[in-house]
Amino acid sequence: MTTAVPAGTPSQTLETTGQHGIRAHSDGAGAFVPVQTRSERFTSTDVSDFGDVTGREQSWKLTPIDKLGELISGDLDGSAYRVDADPVDGIAVTWADVAGVERGLAGIPEEKASANAWTQTEQVLRIDVTGEDKKRSLVRRSTLGTAPRAAHTVITAAPFSSGLVILDSAGQAKITENVEIVVGAGAQLTVVSVQGWDDDALHLAAHFARIGRDAKLTHVVVSLGGSVVRVNPSTHLAEEGGDIEALGLYFSDAGQHLEQQVYVNHDAPHTRSRVTYKGALQGEGARSVWIGDVLIGQKATATDSYEQNRNLVLTDGTRADSIPNLEIETGDIAGAGHASATGRFDDEQLFYLQARGISEEEARRLVVRGFLTEIVQQIPDSELQERLGAAIEAELAGTSLADEER
């Protein structure tokens, strides 16, 4: 039996308009209707198996598809591109011909842009983590250019290995890609994907993770730059004791569309998931979408899951969609919860700080930084924490917040 349990406020859209401030309403589409069991969605690695994208599909209904035609169904360059990675013992970064790589171990595309990338990829970027010592590798790409391209990355963590992989993206881009993450038994892997693209970049990504027995993946999505950036991480908790900590942080500026569709599939007993995404929105047309699907399958007894998304709206003219879905197919769970909240900047917080002499501008910075800090603090790498802190500062400095208000 399937019980689809939409959240208390299952779907939330908060639009801030004009001088009147907040207008909140529910977004009807797919909200109270029990969603089709997520695991039964059509999947294929072949782009020709998918029909034309209309914008009515579950996966596309909140995405600006008119800007993405080339990536969804056009010709793509699937060759290797320049990657800068420091040599690190136990983290090998190599290119391999697609014919020689076993793909699909972590997941199969559920939508056309992902399948388009899959079909047209020629070279696969492989990142192999081995050895129990802690180590980190920064894998950077910043010269993709504006020609549409496909990419495929396979990250593997050998059994009982430990490592941190930062996928750092900057510069121009028009890219659709798949990232597979295969976490072996007992491994502890952290993957951080930082989208710091130029303003006009288009980026569609599907991340597929498969978590082995007693393994843990910390997966972090940080989206700051780009015109349309959509990173959809799916995690398959396939074996007993698997654990996913999925964190996300985004800062959507005027005209930006930042989206994440997070899916966690509890498919084995004693699996655990924590999904925490936080975003700030500022400026006319700043847009964010968060969809969080958690499926607790029949086999997934004694699982523990919690997902939450919080948005902080800094100015008028923004829109944040936040849609948690929880499907439970077993009566035996240890815990399952979700929360979704989108709130306006709290004037009382501002007043409190100002009443202590702190200027309005600085008070706003403190509050926003504080809001996003919860995510930054959970990233297990102090250098990256600092870099993200600085990136948030830069976002905050980008617009004079004080001028935007009211």
Add this chain to the structure above:
Amino acid sequence: MSVLEIRDLHVSVETDQGTKPILKGVDLTIRTGETHAIMGPNGSGKSTLAYTIAGHPKYSVESGSITLDGEDVLAMSVDERARAGLFLAMQYPVEIPGVTVTNFLRTAKTAIAGEAPPVRSWIKDVRGAMTDLRMDSTFAERNVNEGFSGGEKKRHEILQLELLKPTFAVLDETDSGLDVDALKIVSEGVNRAKENTGLGLLLITHYTRILRYIKPDFVHVFVAGKVAEQGGPELADRLEDEGYDRYLSDAPVA
């Protein structure tokens, strides 16, 4: 010596039912070194007066004036007022997620002093003040007011009072929600601040019990948005015995 003067102050608040007048002509003069108690029943406008002095945007001043040594306080922004030497210990302090007490205190001190405090002496000052207020040192790393009990929030307000050293402080029901031990600790903190800096105090309270520990020089009874009676400490004793009924029956129905 500094002087905070409030003259014929009329303040209203915007409600769903329209503009609601709350303060209806308040006159008050406070000099540094003086302690004034404002007492009055619920809803009489005490917090409104406190927030108006601090500059909360919710309250609109219809007429009248507030000056600090002749300077127009009403023309100042909230943070300018704080930097000019005004402090409000709030009845309901606000939680600020992700901002630690340490960071908050240093940022506030820097803003008010105009420069960052010397690291060593500042850390010592903060520790000392926290110890005096019996605040565990772990509070320093917690987020501002997040998960603080009512009493802890009030101590944190007084901690700020001691560290920021204002010229005038308005304490809005700092006594409410405190047990007798906490009330003593908090009162000691206020008295210490007064001894150290000679600040002027406006002590807003519903009950007389805090006045056992902080001795007022003047007592003002606040009813229906204005001062209905004023006197010395003996007025507080009378209120203790008689309550506010006498004023309420006299007062025109609001």
